[in-house]
Amino acid sequence: MNATGIPLKEPSVSAAAGATEQLERAYIDASTRVPVLMFYTSAIAWLVLGTLLAGFVSFKLHEPDLLSNISFLTWGRVRPAHMNVMVYGWASMAGMGTAIWLMARLCRTVLRYPLLLVAAAGFWNLGVLLGVGGILLGDSTGYQWLEFPGYAAIILFVAYTLIASWAVLMFRYRRGEQIYITQWYLLGAFLWFPWLYAAGQLMLFVVPVQGVLQSAVGWWYANNLLFLWFGAIALGTAYYMIPKVIGRPVYSYHLATIGFWTYALFSSWTGMQRLVDGPFPAWMITASIAAMILSMIPVATVGLNHHMTMRGYFPLMRYSPTLRFTVFGAMSYTVFSVVGLLISLRSVARYVNFSQTSIAYSHLGLYAFFTMVIFGAMYYIVPRLVGREWRYASLIKLHFWASAYGIGLMTLMLLAGGFLQGTDMENPSLPFSETVETVLPYLRGRSLAGILLTAAHFIFAYHFGLMLLGLGRTSTVPTFLNPVETETSGGH
């Protein structure tokens, strides 16, 4: 379809919305301003810090002598610091900020009890700060994604309790009978996370389980955090943003229902496939592999639903930053799931187990899928909070391409390098050092990808800073990536 054939709407002016409804929305958006901006600003600050740490980690992996004499800069401390800054600092805060805004909009009510959220954001930041400091000082617990020492975990939990209770309160004030798809996912995420976090903490630290079960609980936690917390928020956001931007309802409500319930049921059973061939009863691993296979049902339904919603409207990605990022993220969800399935099959896992492949998988999930969707949401939400439009279309484009190429290159490097590394490892006639030699060039390529991502994040942080300072454009039309008037050819 030709781009000019599509009415490019100012996204908040939906065709059905009357003047009253518009006013009401503006009013709701204004009420979310302080808490959401607080979450976003903290998230972006953590993102920049996490990116720097990531670059450092990536370079140190092939230049091991870089600053290795300082205890808190040793690779084994900076790496968990990077992971936790990204998981709890950036991803969780950005996700919660987005979820808060979506909740207010979808409950069609002004945000109440903003102080609860402000306090929660403060506590959360404190928790992450203490946790990362603890890791760098050598207080890590050693469990993947649960490295924060106890004192930080407690603070995070308190902060989280405030947010969850706020979400439940908001739900009671909602207007309208219908609960939109996005709300299912968000409600799920809000309720799953505390259970997950509490179960992880309790079973690992308070009443620890015996022996290898610690690993099982650890991976159950990490995997469910990825799917039921980050994944659920990202899918919910995509279900809101895509129809909103193109001004068209979701293709099939029925598919969405199937997608949601199969997602909740099957993806929560995955996790043990990461422990394939480990010292566990085989049924646990097989159950998770089966769940990975069954998880293709929600992937297919959600993907089909988004695709059919977008059909005919893909050219709009040329103009709308939100749509471009969100669709990239939604497509990455499929890639992420397919890669996850492939590397968990026993015949493949034999060759990719214990290699860099699992790093590629985590980045596909947390970055290509989750982070890109959240970037898209931020491009939509922030102008509505600060009352200004994004200043430079060029910066948004740079951000997108640097992020897209960066994560694409990183994934390819880690997947290919990991596969070769794992294959070498399975060949006992090669000395072990060969396997490391094999993967090193790919790790250098990964560092290059990291430079691209660093550039992307600095550009975004700068742009966001301009918006915060009120230096955005004053305009009634959102910032399009390409000028609508002069462009006639669609599809890119």
Added chain:
Amino acid sequence: MKGLAPLFLGIFGTFAFSWVGLTVIPNWQIGHLNPQSDEEGTDIYPQPQSGMFERGAHVYTANGCMYCHSQQVRADYAGADIERGWGNRRSAPRDYIFERPLFLAKMRMGQDIANIGARAPAEQQSPPPGGAASPATSPGGATSPAASAAPKSAAPAAAPATQGAAASSPPATQQSASPSAAGSPAPKGSPSAAPSTGVASPSPGAMANSSPGATTTPSSGPQTAGPPWPEQTRGEPPMYSAAWHHVHLYSPRSINLDSNMPSYRFLYEKRRIRDQRSADALQLTGSDAPPEGWEVIPTYDAKCLVAYLMALNQSHPLNDVRSAGGAPAASAAPSPAAAAGSPPPSPAPAK
């Protein structure tokens, strides 16, 4: 979707299903394992560790060793771990019942170290015999760090040096009191794995240097106990000894040029030699060597870390796991003399 009740119930129900299925039921199944023992109730394995081991595990966690080193050996049908000499049998849940925190780990940028302690030279597996130090064994290697840094509990220490070796090596190399055994550590797993692959594969030390002697069969005479293996630079402590670990942690690339392990110099202290050189000072060469009159000594944390590494040992047979090379569980009785005196046991089926 209408109404909150089905939504809430569904959200809770699906998650409860996963929680029960993947954590509660496995806990019920394998969450309360006991150590195994033989009929008389002796030879208990595994045994809880304490003291330096615990602190060493903390140092291990704090510095993120598990992000590069796994501690799990896969079964022979699932991977090449056993052929690489990382263990003589697969790891089993029972191996880990006292491990807290647990470091199974998912990454092998470095080798698997589930059995790194079992690969130590024979003389460090039991109290060092008097006057047994060979030229290759430095004073630092064989004496104080080794003795103090190996707070192993009775079972692993009393077990024969290495099981693969115990099964098929001639008696001479088994006598830990023998000078030759002290000088040239018998690589664990080498004899038993050699027939299957033939190349340098079974060498646990394939990462270091070239290993010309890897495929040689065990020599027979006590005077020619095989070439020092792997090939060692003169003056370097024997591989996987406590002294070797210290040098490796301090300067990984002085031992293996290709290593990409970071150095952990912050766990060591450089100080002026007072009266005489400390017994546990590191033997460093080349550019790592401290200036004249100075020495590099491990901090207490470094000693604990090495003690922890030296105690990582899953070579003790488990009744429900088949060991490679057919070493049956019975031969694990802590009586090297008996095991050495009998002919090499033939590959026996799993017990």
